[in-house]
Amino acid sequence: MSNSLLIVGCGYLGLRAGRLAQQSGWQVHATTRSRFETLAAEGFHPIAFDWNDSRTLKRLPTTTHVLIAVAYDRNSRVDRFASQVDGLARLVRHLDNGIPEHQSADVCYISTTGVYHQTGGVWVDETSPTHPSREGGKAHLAAEAKLRSLRVGRPTTTLRLAGIYGPGRVPRAADVIAKRPIASPPHGHLNLIHVDDAATTVMNSFDNQRFASRARSPLYVVADDQPVVRREFYREIARATRSAEPTFVEPTVDSGVRFRSETDKRIWNRRVRRDLLPQMQFPTYREGLRDVLQNDALK
Template sequence: MSNSLLIIGCGYLGLRVGRIAQQSGWQVHATTRSRFGTLAAEGFDPIAFDWNDSRTLRHLPSATHVLIAVAYDRHSRVDRFASQVDGLARVIRYLDDGRPAEQSADLCYISTTGVYHQTGGVWVDESSPTHPTREGGKAHLAAEAKLRSLRVGRPTTTLRLAGIYGPGRVPRAADVIAGRPIASPPTGHLNLIHVDDAATAVMNSFDNQRFASRARSPLYVVADDEPVVRREFYQEIARATRSAEPTFVDPMVDSGVRFRSETDKRIWNRRVRRDLLPQMQYPTYREGLRDVLQSVPRT
């Protein structure tokens, strides 16, 4: 049977995964609530779907592989846990209903390194304890547990992604270029992954030939080789764009940046480097920023 991919949540990452799959000859289905023209222009089969609406489950096609990369919609009437956990469970039950384990789709679920609570710049990996303090991390951790309970004996991989950046998405780059103060602490570590490397990790998680001599892990943390202190990251943006040295101001009390800065950990990527990304296109933020910012107008 030829390979096919169902992308549930075809956003910034999903689009790139779909393009790689399509280039490999896979048929790609992608769910959306409104971006039908965009997905069709990519050559994908757009599927009208909202995992908070059970009536749309019947729209989901069968596929050999499934990527679930659904970001929470802050404007939704459904709360975060009802969406991220119950919505996920609804999809899994529908896709697996009546299928023996050996006929199940190979599934990749996108989680976040926000499940880690550690501070002080300590190193964390797949075995580190997880006691998230923010609602997003709590919801993803609960979704991971739900996924494990529902897919016992079925091929499933969870990828806890660090902060994704890439073309059109570099945190605070516009502020640095414009000379505006950065509303962020200059200290603490950023853990990052270029979107192209993240997409490669997803596709490689589906490659059974990689695991002919070694069992595939059910869990990977996905980050590049060099966690970076925030000040150094923004200084690199300034150097790459020939902008002034960045300055910093305290973020607002209720801002997401302040909440994220309350944790400070460094991701140890040994397992994903061994299994999924032995050759990373952008092994550190320097190579990634150089590629992303080379076409940005200099000041």
């Protein structure tokens, strides 16, 4: 069977991973609930699918590779754990049903560095303990465990991604440019990865030739080379756009950024740099921001 990719949750990252797969001659299928024309225009085969609805499982094709990158829909009538954990299990059982281990699809699951609870700017990697306090981190950690238990002996990689940024997605850039105060603590570290480097990591996780001399790890944390304090990140946006020095105000009590700022860790990316991303297109936020903001300004 020639290589083919099923993207379950074809959003910001999935779209770019699909493009890379197409460039390598792969056939790409992508699930959606509404973006059929957009995905078809990319040359993908769109599939109406909801992993919370078992009736839609029969629509999924047999493929050699699967990327699972499903974000939780806050407007869903299904709670986070029922969707992110039970939905994942429902999908994986269907994909592997009746398939021998040596013929099963290679699965890449997108998790998050939000599973880490550490504070004080400590360095964390794949071996660090994980005791998340937020529901999103807890759900992803439970989904990782469920995936491991269901796919023993089958090729599976979990990628814990740092904050993804890229074209059209730079946190608070519009506020900096408009001289609006940023509702965020200026302290604490941001761990980031450019979407193009994240997509490359996904595709390289499927490249068995990379693991001819060493075993592929089942888990990678994915971030660029330089965690950055929030204040400095927004200052770099101001420098790149020739805007005024950013100012800060306290976020609201129930805002996501306040919850995220309760942890403060730095991601050590040694393993992913060794195995999956030895050549990073945007090794730090500085290169990434310059590229994104310059290209966005030309549009």
